[in-house]
Amino acid sequence: MATDTPVNPKDTDRARTLAGFAITVLLTSFVAATYGFGFYLFAQIVTDMREDLGFGYTVVGTVTAAGQLGFLLFALLGTWLSTRVGAGYVTIGSAALCGLCLVLVPVTDSIVVIGILLTIMGGTAASVYVPLVEIVGKVIDYRHRGKVLGLISSGTSYGVVVNSLLVPAFVGGGNWRGLWYCVGLGTLMTTAVATFTFLRLGLFRGDDGEPGHAPEQSGERDEPAADSARAGWRMVLVRWVVIVWIIKFLNGFACMPFQNYLSPYLREEQGFDIHSAAQVWGVIGFIGMFAGFAVGWLSDRIGVRTSLLLCYAMFFVSAMLLVLAPVHFLPMVSGVLFALAFYPIYGLVPAYVSKSASGAAATVIFGVTNVTQGLGGIVGNYTAGFLKSATGDFRWYYVVIAATTVVLGFLATRLPREGSPESAVGKQPPPSRVDKDLAHA
Template sequence: MAPETSPPTPRSRLVAAFVITALLTSFVAATYGFGFYLFAQIVTDMRKDLGFGYTVVGTVTASGQLGFLLFALLGTWLSTRVGGGQVTIGSAALCGLCLVLIPLTDSIVVIGVLLTIMGGTAASVYVPLVEIVGRTIDYEHRGKVLGLISSGTSYGVFVNSLLVPSFVGGGNWRGLWYCVGLGTLTSTAIAAFAFHRLGLFRSERNLEQAQDPQDAQDPGTPRTADRDDSARAGWRMVLVRWVVIVWVMKFLNGFACMPFQNYLSPYLREGLGFDIGFAAQVWGVIGVIGMFAGFAVGWLSDRIGVRTSLVLCYGMFFVSAVLLVVAPIGYLPMVSGILFALAFYPIYGLVPAYVSKTASGAAATVIFGVTNVTQGLGGIVGNYTAGFLKSWTGDFTWYYVVIAVTTLVLGALTLQLPHEGSPESAIGRTGPPPTSDKDLSHA
């Protein structure tokens, strides 16, 4: 017989939700903001000190993408076996360790390996998010929470912008790596304690028994162990129509979003003739908006639906690309950047929000894990295609035409998805979508 355990109070659930949201956002800020983008910001200073060329920089960047793909698969496999909480904490700790180790070596090969591993942790820390959010956040708040978490990259880049001038200006790029690495490890230690207290290192079945032992003892009540919650069942999601649509959408997201971001500055400066000051202003506005856009659109999605919010984002993304093709004059590129930021950051929170509201357990983990793989593949194909079109036509414009068309396809695919929480979309759970407070606490 399970020991008597008091169910969590609304206040305790609110505190737990706030803590988990803050910690997961910090993990995304560390693995993406520090792992992916810090090297790009200080590569000039590291090159001068260590003496490597841009061929090496390109190789390291490509290997980081490869690490992302490999760890997305590995993280999915591990999450269905050892648990999402363990994978997230382990990934964050590994990222922090790599950040600390980088300044200890002068070997660019070793640095490249560490950066590749960090690129991988950006994927593996993200894969279990839908499981963790599904266990700790009430159903009606998951859109805004995942939207805020998806904006974590902006917070990491913002922290970089504050730290880089003081460290690099004094010729101490190594101290910068130590600073963000120790900060990441500290955040990970706090998160490990919080995860332990909240039971996130235990299986969902054990957590539900601890929260509601009466329900766990009732043989007539569906339990997590009785649900379609095995890893093997999760991998069978390839047979579900809406799941395949989500995977295709994530591929197209990578195909359109990543090159848009990567080639924006070269297009503004080389293709359109804007100076570096204006290009920096556009990027600054994108970064600031990105810090709030994910939460704002996520909040909206909890009220009007994830599908409607996705269509809204793809509409803004379409207009953003069209402006760069049809009227890239005056301050219109700045308007394009604003629309891009309003769409780009929320998209990466809305898709996991949709998954968390339509699937649970191992099925949700596998579905979202594969989306990270397809997104990475889309980014690789998109970046290659953009480079090819630039070489072939001599202009970046044509890829932004491709992006505009892709956003129309994404909008059409979104309309093919069933409404989140509807019976025909439910995977990994039995019965109707959660409606009562008790259902929401277990959703």
């Protein structure tokens, strides 16, 4: 008579660790590809593409704006699809679509077609990111989610670094098309590996055999998809969720213009040369490679709320240095503080959501945050441009940024402790099959 083979706890722990490591690497790679390649590569080689294809900066501005619009639309679409077909399908589909668009860009000489492809890639940066909190909630143990999501949020830095290494090799030889092929094929290969991994971990199926809902490993179980999604859309009635949405709006309002206008502010208004401004940006990118993981690790020990307060304090000092003393080495100090705050912030908010909500409800909550962040960036960039036109000085927007960080710090103190009963959304008692499923994954 057949009997069930006992599951060795050590084997279960080993399987859980390997699964967590694989998912972390793959999701970080997806963010690196969709943001670093799909969102920022065009900006790095636009000069060479303009010389070859013959389009002007009006077209560049239009394409960039279209990419932002794609981000907003796909944030909504990704949220809607995740609650219906599952987070795993949306993540893999978004990465594959990004890789396909990357490969198709060098095939055509039509800037209209390229603009459409870049708009879609801008969208995949949102739709690949929206389901991450649900996937991390299924595979990563509760006590490690902060550091994992912090590392994933730094994926943009890794993508930009890869771009910086590849651009001279390809573009220096006049082969900008080969660069698109290279990053596109690399993205598609990573997606293939991720598809196999997701299948092995059951991220395309549910606990009851339905697609898209694998059991959580942290001792939690998702509600049925439809119920969890409806709960997510009703989050407008939950105080802490509204606070998170406002925080993400203000993050976009302050962080995006800080980056966009930093170089013009230093070079045009403060007299720094291009090399000094580039050094500041280089330091920001280098620190961003590690800051997300480091502060995420800290948040797993001292709490997400406290870590957010720390980041907003550094962000405040960074902005005030540019307002009061943008001289000598102080802009570099400002850049260091900005990098230490900026990249972790984009991992801390999903970490808070992942530790406070689960399943499709978490996906809906986080999906809306991406929309509010995009809207905040649009409003912030417009406000910065308006203040520059009205006053002739970018300095005043950095004053606005400093004031915004004070508001953000206050809002962070209004959040309930992550994982507390007050913040819990979409959770049910733990299932009995979790360890067995992971042990055989």
